[in-house]
Each structure stands twice: as structure tokens, then as C-alpha cells.
Amino acid sequence: MSAKKTILILCDWFLPGYLAGGPIQSIATLTQQLGNDIDFMIITTDRDFKSNRPYDNVKINEWTQYEGRTIFYISPKNMNAEFVLKLIQNTPHHIIYMNSLYSKLFTIYPLKWKLQKKIHSKIVLAPRGMLRDKALAVKPFKKYLFLLYARFTGLFQNIHWQSTSQQESKEIKKRIGANVQMTEVSNLPANSCEVKFIEKQKGHLRLCFIARIVDIKNLNFAIDILKEVKQGNIIFDIYGPKEDEDYWLNCENNAKTLPSHISFNYKSILKPEEICRTLNEYHALFLPTQTENFGHVIVESLKNGRLVVISDQTPWRNLQSEYAGFDISLDDKTKFIEAINILVNLSQSEFDAMSKTCISYINLQLNIEKIKTQYLELFKS
Numbered sequence: 001m002s003a004k005k006t007i008l009i010l011c012d013w014f015l016p017g018y019l020a021g022g023p024i025q026s027i028a029t030l031t032q033q034l035g036n037d038i039d040f041m042i043i044t045t046d047r048d049f050k051s052n053r054p055y056d057n058v059k060i061n062e063w064t065q066y067e068g069r070t071i072f073y074i075s076p077k078n079m080n081a082e083f084v085l086k087l088i089q090n091t092p093h094h095i096i097y098m099n100s101l102y103s104k105l106f107t108i109y110p111l112k113w114k115l116q117k118k119i120h121s122k123i124v125l126a127p128r129g130m131l132r133d134k135a136l137a138v139k140p141f142k143k144y145l146f147l148l149y150a151r152f153t154g155l156f157q158n159i160h161w162q163s164t165s166q167q168e169s170k171e172i173k174k175r176i177g178a179n180v181q182m183t184e185v186s187n188l189p190a191n192s193c194e195v196k197f198i199e200k201q202k203g204h205l206r207l208c209f210i211a212r213i214v215d216i217k218n219l220n221f222a223i224d225i226l227k228e229v230k231q232g233n234i235i236f237d238i239y240g241p242k243e244d245e246d247y248w249l250n251c252e253n254n255a256k257t258l259p260s261h262i263s264f265n266y267k268s269i270l271k272p273e274e275i276c277r278t279l280n281e282y283h284a285l286f287l288p289t290q291t292e293n294f295g296h297v298i299v300e301s302l303k304n305g306r307l308v309v310i311s312d313q314t315p316w317r318n319l320q321s322e323y324a325g326f327d328i329s330l331d332d333k334t335k336f337i338e339a340i341n342i343l344v345n346l347s348q349s350e351f352d353a354m355s356k357t358c359i360s361y362i363n364l365q366l367n368i369e370k371i372k373t374q375y376l377e378l379f380k381s
């Protein structure tokens with residue numbers, strides 16, 4: 001092995017995939033920004049989330065290079081315990097870095113193999129917000145049984161947890177135990193593109209929603225809010241995969257009852273490199289998500305000088321006092337309506353001033369060099 005640490009990353013989906021959203025972006029930015037300091041090797045599947053065909057122009061079932069990263073893309077025929085175990089055992093590494101709580105072959109089985117002493121390396125587990133109350137409320141009985149099983153079998157013994165915020169640290173301790181080994185270190189954000197000027201007239205507002213279209217991202221809630229906004233000409237454009245078709249149909253039907261001064265449009269699915277350019281076309285991101293352990297698109301919006309209207313269930317708080325947007329309780333629809341009205345009535349000079357504070361706010365919250373150092377410490381032992 002080289003003098004640098006070798007971290008073996010296990011994740012269900014990775015580049016060039018993008019349909020699984022934030023978890024892909026978290027690993028993409030980590031490996032991009034720390035690739036000079038750490039040798040990353042990634043084991044993943046050969047196709048995107050819910051796709052039935054492999055990626056184009058990617059070598060399968062062998063170690064290959066993709067955008068400077070060393071990756072092994074596994075085909076469905078090899079997605080079995082025997083193949084994955086041998087692949088891990090035959091890949092020299094110092095630490096295994098897992099990026100899901102419930103992945104059968106990339107989390108649960110490797111944790112069993114660790115207990116059975118079939119693998120011996122240190123394990124760092126990043127649950128990616130999967131222990132948050134709102135996340136556990138989806139298929140709760142199945143998740144409750146798994147956590148009960150993990151507790152009685154000692155599945156989580158001798159592993160190191162990574163949280164990305166104070167809130168997630170509390171949730172991990174609440175669900176796993178107060179004495180867990182844990183490091184709290186934020187995700188790294190994507191590199192920003194050039195901030196573009198956008199015209200802002202009083203009475204006009206361009207809003208976008210960029211997320212997977214599923215219940216937890218709360219698009220229907222956003223539509224309900226806009227139905228109560230009585231003033232201004234508002235464009236509300238939607239970007240993201242229709243992951244839950246039934247939920248999307250509910251949203252689409254609900255949107256038909258929006259008042260005539262609000263234009264609702266489904267646009268497209270965005271690749272990661274398209275998000276920054278798309279955000280530049282709007283005044284604000286409207287994403288009242290039920291839960292978010294980081295929220296890459298929220299961070300990207302702020303870094304590009306665009307206001308955000310979000311719930312208080314993300315790490316990005318006190319936005320109104322910082323003049324960077326609004327983080328509001330989902331129980332208080334009135335405040336969401338007030339926030340949209342404020343944005344509608346912003347003048348050009350007011351919007352430009354808040355745009356600058358968005359950038360200063362997120363840059364203060366995310367000290368990139370400090371976060372990099374924290375990751376190097378996490379992967380040191």
C-alpha cells in the first residue's frame with residue numbers, strides 16, 4: 001500500500017449516477033477534495049438508483065478509473081455476499097467507510113463479517129440522516145426490528161460513527177447509545193460556480209424546488225403554502241426525479257388549484273453539474289423538507305447567493321436573523337406564507353443585499369479547510 005491511508009468506500013450508488021441524490025454528492029465531494037491526501041477506493045453498483053440498465057462507457061466487475069477515482073462497479077449477477085466479501089478481503093485498505101444504515105451488502109453483511117472476524121479493518125459508518133425521527137417514520141416497524149436485532153447481536157460493536165451535525169449526533173446517541181464512538185464532521189460542499197446577476201422587481205418572484213419527488217421532501221406542502229399567497233406574480237419550477245409516482249400525481253392535482261398568478265411547472269431531472277447553473281435562474285429555493293442531515297442543494301443555493309425557504313429540520317438555522325432566508329417550523333404555515341410574501345416584495349437592492357449575506361452566512365458556517373482537517377483526523381487511525 002502507499003504511504004497515504006487507503007479508505008475503502010462502500011456505497012449503493014455513485015457517479016455517474018445522480019438519482020439517489022445527496023449520498024452520491026457527499027461521497028463525490030469528499031473524494032474530490034481529499035483525493036490528494038487519501039487513496040479512496042470505491043465499491044458500488046453498476047447502475048443508478050432504480051435503473052434497470054448499467055452506466056454507459058463504464059467498465060464493470062473490475063477496478064477502473066472514473067474522473068480520477070478508483071472504482072469497482074458490480075453487476076447484478078455479482079451482487080451477492082460471497083463476491084462482495086472476497087472483493088473486500090482482496091482489496092488492501094486501512095478503513096472501511098460505509099454510507100448507509102440499511103444496505104444489505106454494503107453495511108449489514110460487512111458488519112456481520114466484522115463480528116465473525118472475516119474482515120479486521122476499522123469501520124466508519126455514516127448513517128446519512130437515517131436515524132432521524134422523520135426518516136425512521138418511513139417503514140417504521142421494519143426499521144424498529146432491524147435496530148432491535150442490531151442491539152441484541154452486537155452488530156454495531158467496535159465501529160466508529162460519523163454524524164454531520166449536532167442534531168444527528170443527538171439522534172445517533174438516542175438510537176444507538178450514549179457511549180458510541182463518534183466523530184461529528186460536516187459534509188463538504190460542491191465547488192461553487194460563478195454567481196450570476198438576476199433581475200428582481202417588486203411583485204415578481206422566481207422560486208424553484210430541486211429534490212427527489214417523495215413525501216419527505218414535502219412538495220405538496222409547498223404547493224399548499226403557495227395556494228394561500230394572494231399577491232405577486234410567482235413562478236414555481238420543479239426539478240427532480242418522480243421517485244414516487246403516486247405522490248407526484250397528488251402534487252400535480254393539488255397544483256391545479258393554485259391561483260392564476262402562480263405558475264407551476266415541472267421542468268426536468270438535473271445532473272449535479274446542472275444544479276448551480278439552474279439556481280442562478282431563480283431568486284430562491286423553496287424546499288420545506290421534513291428532514292435533512294445536510295442538504296447539498298440548500299448549501300449550493302446559499303453559496304450561489306440565492307435565498308432559501310426551508311423547514312427547521314435541517315442544520316441551517318437562524319437564516320432570517322442572518323438575512324439569508326427562512327427556516328420555519330412545519331407546524332407554522334402562516335410564517336411560510338409571510339416568508340413568500342416578503343420575497344415577492346423585495347426590491348432589487350434588497351435582494352442583492354440578501355444575496356451577499358447568503359454567501360457570507362454559508363461560508364462562515366462551512367470552513368472548508370477545517371472540515372478537511374477533521375476528515376483527515378477521522379481517517380487517521
